[in-house]
Amino acid sequence: MARLQSSGGCEPTRDLLFELALGSLNGAERSIALSHLEVCEACRRQLAELSGAADQLLLGAPEMEPPVGFEVRLIEQVASRSPRRAGDRRRGRLRKTALALALLAGGGGLGAGVALAASSSQAASGPRAVRLAAFRVRGGGGGVAAIEAGRPSLLVMRVEGLTGSYWVSCVLSDGSRLATLGRFNLSGGSGHWSARIPALISSSKVRTAELLGPGGQVLARADFSR
Amino acid sequence: MRNERGWRDGRSDEALLGAIALGDEEAGIAFVRRYQRRVYGLAYSIVGEAALAEDVAQEALLRAWSHAAVYDTRRGSVAGWLLTITRNLAVDTLRLRRSLTIDPEAMARLDLASVESPEEAAETDEAARAVRSALTLLPPEQRRALLYAAFYGLTAKEVAEREAIPLGTAKTRIRSGLMKVRQALSSAGTPVGLKKAGEE
Numbered sequence: 482m483a484r485l486q487s488s489g490g491c492e493p494t495r496d497l498l499f500e501l502a503l504g505s506l507n508g509a510e511r512s513i514a515l516s517h518l519e520v521c522e523a524c525r526r527q528l529a530e531l532s533g534a535a536d537q538l539l540l541g542a543p544e545m546e547p548p549v550g551f552e553v554r555l556i557e558q559v560a561s562r563s564p565r566r567a568g569d570r571r572r573g574r575l576r577k578t579a580l581a582l583a584l585l586a587g588g589g590g591l592g593a594g595v596a597l598a599a600s601s602s603q604a605a606s607g608p609r610a611v612r613l614a615a616f617r618v619r620g621g622g623g624g625v626a627a628i629e630a631g632r633p634s635l636l637v638m639r640v641e642g643l644t645g646s647y648w649v650s651c652v653l654s655d656g657s658r659l660a661t662l663g664r665f666n667l668s669g670g671s672g673h674w675s676a677r678i679p680a681l682i683s684s685s686k687v688r689t690a691e692l693l694g695p696g697g698q699v700l701a702r703a704d705f706s707r
Numbered sequence: 708m709r710n711e712r713g714w715r716d717g718r719s720d721e722a723l724l725g726a727i728a729l730g731d732e733e734a735g736i737a738f739v740r741r742y743q744r745r746v747y748g749l750a751y752s753i754v755g756e757a758a759l760a761e762d763v764a765q766e767a768l769l770r771a772w773s774h775a776a777v778y779d780t781r782r783g784s785v786a787g788w789l790l791t792i793t794r795n796l797a798v799d800t801l802r803l804r805r806s807l808t809i810d811p812e813a814m815a816r817l818d819l820a821s822v823e824s825p826e827e828a829a830e831t832d833e834a835a836r837a838v839r840s841a842l843t844l845l846p847p848e849q850r851r852a853l854l855y856a857a858f859y860g861l862t863a864k865e866v867a868e869r870e871a872i873p874l875g876t877a878k879t880r881i882r883s884g885l886m887k888v889r890q891a892l893s894s895a896g897t898p899v900g901l902k903k904a905g906e907e
Binding site for chain 1: 881
């Protein structure tokens with residue numbers, strides 16, 4: 482260590498600190514800089530200051546809206562990557578359910594629709610599977626839909642970027658359509674909504690949920706079969 | 708339908724990470740909502756492709772989520788930590804493709820981020836505004852060299868080749884650019900990181 486300081490001191494390393502702070506120093510020069518930093522408090526202090534500025538530079542990048550469904554895909558990955566012990570499949574499914582519901586609720590506590598789902602969940606006799614599908618409305622807006630299987634089964638939707646009155650219907654795997662599951666009004670641009678799926682219909686048979694405009698035109702489809 | 712436009716989680720970044728480390732998944736979702744636009748924006752600025760940017764952004768947020776317990780507050784802001792993870796992943800992704808192709812449009816967006824409109828400025832947090840303002844103080848060629856190094860991980864040698872300038876000039880531009888930004892941020896008293904509890 483003393484050898485490094487005596488053979489050139491801080492001067493050769495000072496130039497390298499800038500690139501090191503920016504994360505763009507490679508190879509032999511990086512090795513030289515790191516060796517010197519081990520023994521030099523002053524250079525470590527300077528590196529810390531430069532690194533702070535370099536980190537802050539990244540804050541200057543423009544923000545961008547991620548694609549529709551980004552959160553859903555992320556949550557699915559969180560659920561699938563969580564450590565699993567033998568026989569822990571049920572816990573994993575419940576965790577995915579909880580994550581999905583938190584996502585649909587906006588992550589800030591359960592709203593009225595989802596509170597219904599939570600209370601039903603306690604009454605259900607087994608783990609409840611959740612299927613998720615993202616949807617996009619032509620011309621702007623979109624969201625996420627989830628079907629939570631159970632007694633009763635629920636369709637929950639989170640919608641963003643829309644204002645007005647909407648109807649929701651479902652298409653089943655045999656091609657038949659449930660005329661209307663429910664209707665909601667959206668005035669603030671985003672929110673969530675839920676409805677029970679009639680007990681006579683197995684939730685596993687629901688292929689798509691459709692968002693309909695006031696004239697009955699299909700604005701978006703959330704496809705659960707993908 | 709519940710209006711969620713005004714919904715915010717008032718916890719600080721550090722508190723959210725602490726809660727995530729304890730298994731609080733709502734904190735995880737709040738964290739994702741707070742940072743996804745910034746993480747995706749940075750990833751897209753570097754890789755210049757929507758699908759690739761989404762992969763990078765997802766991986767960065769997943770890593771932050773799974774490493775929340777080891778985040779050390781002494782090593783800088785949560786924002787800096789998360790965006791550095793994002794940048795490294797994006798640069799690694801480009802290098803793995805064996806071509807560090809820099810999308811000229813992405814570079815222009817980064818450059819232009821320092822001269823945003825008043826409307827955009829109103830929606831931007833204080834730290835980002837300070838960085839963009841500091842970047843406007845640099846001569847264009849110095850700013851470009853700094854952006855290449857900071858965002859794309861280009862070495863001084865690579866910057867020199869790309870700009871067709873001597874290596875020494877590239878090093879000087881990077882070094883002077885970073886020094887000026889550091890001084891500008893320091894004299895502006897810029898807080899490191901994003902909004903904290905009560906500031907949203």
